[in-house]
Amino acid sequence: MYEILLVVYLIVALALVGMVLIQQGKGADMGSSFGAGASSTVFGSSGAGNFMTKTTTTLATIFFVLSIVLGNLTAGQIKKTDEWENLEAAPAVETVTPVEEDVPVTSTKEQSSDVPN
Secondary structure, three states, X not given: OHHHHHHHHHHHHHHHHHHHHHOOOOOOOOHHHHOOOXXXXXXXXXXXXXXXXXXXXHHHHHHHHHHHHHHHHHHHHOOOOOOOOOOOOOOOOOOOOOXXXXXXXXXXXXXXXXXXX
């Protein structure tokens, strides 16, 4: 069920992007750039929505509903584990001590060195 909803979600998302991209903007006419045909409203004239705007609105609604449904399904699948659930003793960690031969030996002579003692 989750996979089917995810595929439908992706198809709706691609269709929504496509519908938004192929729509013409409100001020996209050539005459509107020179002041001809402009409306006295702030955002341009708006009449009854055509097929493109109604389809975009429907796709956006389906997109948001599917987003909420998929979010709820995903939230139900993830189980949080409690840190205090397993209180068994941790296995003992073996410490490694360096062997005396691995440590470099410095000479006891006075050397002129830039390294402070």
